[in-house]
Amino acid sequence: MTKIVRAGFTFAKNCKNAVISTSVRAISITKQLNLKELREHTEGTTLVVEGVTVPSPRTALLVRAENLSGYVPPESSEKKPCYMCALGLDVKHTDVLILSQFVRSDGCMLPRRITGLCSRQQKKIGKLVTMAQKAGLMINLTPSYCHKDPKKRRDYKKFNTYFDEKTIFWWRIPKPTDKFKR
Amino acid sequence: MSAVKRAQQWATFARTWHIFDCKWQDPYESANVIKKYLMGLHKPIYHPMNDCGDVVVCINSREIALRGDEWRQRAYFHHTGYPGGATWTLAWELHNKDPTMIIKKAVYRAMKGNLQRRHTMERLFIYPGEVIPEEVKQNITNQIRQIRLVPTRLDHIPEEEVQKYPKVMDYPEDYVLK
Incomplete structure (x- = not known):
């Protein structure tokens, strides 16, 4: 069960007997591990909502002080x-x-x-x-x-x-x- | 007197016409700058008895910016002279009635109250928009630098420039994009 959820949680439900409204989307059994995007598409009469793992668009452009040239690391006694x-x-x-x-x-x-x-x-x-x-x-x-x-x-x-x-x-x-x- | 000296004399005492764009400028800060040009305080030949003030043309006075909650905190007092004739007009109400009045009053109050003040104010032209009469426009030879930078709205920046801008915040690993 856990393996399936980690791969990206997928649940399908019948549109006619809809119990869970589509606005309720925060469904996860275990902790989500990666940046996810919710995509929904219909297969016949079935609405499939799945969380797809996507790479973060910001990682390549990220600026951090430790990567800059004139960076002086703080003393270990100080709080980071x-x-x-x-x-x-x-x-x-x-x-x-x-x-x-x-x-x-x-x-x-x-x-x-x-x-x-x-x-x-x-x-x-x-x-x-x-x-x-x-x-x-x-x-x-x-x-x-x-x-x-x-x-x-x-x-x-x-x-x-x-x-x-x-x-x-x-x-x-x-x-x-x-x-x-x- | 040589021709050079005569031209120098003429240039020293001629009135210069300055333009000032009030877009996103604080009227009370910019009044201190406009005042100096109106009175001629920026000239080395300045003297209170010397009529050396310049002309300032203010445009876009409808687009002025006040700080924080001053649009609804600042009140303009007027008394008709009759009993019960006092009124307090808030800054946004005054700006609705006349978009040139706030900057005019700001410059008037920035100057010292003496007999010269009314005559100095005659040299200040204020226009609510960008349109200036042609006879005023042809005299302008100088622009006064704005005090504050005009801010850029996020929806006016192209989409790819927003995407390419360096990022400081990255989403945590378990964040669901919205």
């Missing part, structure tokens, strides 16, 4: 930094080519168990993604019901907004009136 901390990139919310790697196709931030970031970087990237979405820079990565064009948004949302990355880790953003308080 996550890959974004090690790279030390100054990511802005306008860098949509980087931020779009951390989101699903509907624009949601991926959880930490998938991104593999440290908690601080996960929080930072998550907020940068929110900023980019609010500024209307990643509108092709949105749910289908979303207004794609920022100009079609209501009230104050239809005008251009930019964000300051310094505000991400501030406990409280000071207001201009704060300087008058004692």
